[in-house]
Amino acid sequence: MNQTPYAKLQSVELAADETLQNWTKMVLEVISSVTEIVNVPIGEVWAVISSFGCERLWFPDMKSIDLKGYGIGSVRTYVFHEPGRIAWERLDYVDVENHVVRFAVFRNDLLTESVGTMKLKALDEGRTAFTWTAEVDLPEGLTKAQLQKELDPMFRGLIHAVAEAVKT
Numbered sequence: 001m002n003q004t005p006y007a008k009l010q011s012v013e014l015a016a017d018e019t020l021q022n023w024t025k026m027v028l029e030v031i032s033s034v035t036e037i038v039n040v041p042i043g044e045v046w047a048v049i050s051s052f053g054c055e056r057l058w059f060p061d062m063k064s065i066d067l068k069g070y071g072i073g074s075v076r077t078y079v080f081h082e083p084g085r086i087a088w089e090r091l092d093y094v095d096v097e098n099h100v101v102r103f104a105v106f107r108n109d110l111l112t113e114s115v116g117t118m119k120l121k122a123l124d125e126g127r128t129a130f131t132w133t134a135e136v137d138l139p140e141g142l143t144k145a146q147l148q149k150e151l152d153p154m155f156r157g158l159i160h161a162v163a164e165a166v167k168t
Contacts, residue, residue, distance in 0.1 A: 028115060028135040031144050032151035035131040038163035042122040045130060046099050048162050049118050052076060052091045058165035059158065089116070105134075112139040130159045 038045065048058060053067035053076050066077045071091065078087040086107075092115070093102035099120035106113055114136040121129040132155040136147060 027137055029138060029144065031114075031134050031136045031138070031147050032155060033131065033133040034152055034155040034159070035129055036156055036159040037123065038128050038130055038159065039126060040128055040163045040166050041126055042099060042120050042128045044166045045120055045128050045162060048165060049101055049120070050094060050096075052101070052103075058161045060161060112142075113137050130162070132159060 048054070052074060053065060055076070055078065056062045056065045059078070061080050061082065062078060063081045064079045066079075068075045068077075072094065073091065075088060075090045078089070080086070088106045090104040091101070092104055093100070100117065101119075102115060102117045104113065105116050114134055117131075117133045117135075119131045119133070121131075123129055134147075134151050134155070138144065138147070
């Protein structure tokens with residue numbers, strides 16, 4: 001059966017035992033971990049990153065977003081302005097106390113699975129350390145260095161896009 005990536009993410013949510021076995025067999029490697037200091041209180045940054053499905057308000061190059069479900073297990077589909085570029089993300093974990101959001105990612109241009117984690121730490125009343133990490137099951141033909149070269153600047157830009165969205 002030929003499944004779309006969205007169907008694959010949905011099946012992960014629905015087929016718990018089998019999926020958990022498959023999920024744990026993936027070899028995830030930290031490819032990128034970027035921390036930036038933003039001049040925004042942690043509560044304001046948290047309000048944006050914990051709102052799974054509102055990325056179009058701050059994510060550059062986002063043409064549309066569609067959210068299926070609510071809370072853990074919900075899946076968002078990104079369609080970018082770049083023709084044919086689509087990404088699916090499933091919300092897997094939220095830790096309100098420690099300001100952590102974790103989600104599974106599938107991009108049609110990479111054809112691999114990965115996990116993204118956003119974590120915040122208050123530095124003082126007006127500054128927040130924002131860390132964005134990507135763990136990837138590297139596909140054949142793609143090196144950590146190649147992917148890191150793409151992800152590091154993208155994460156820096158996205159972190160600052162979140163901060164700017166709150167300031168306006």
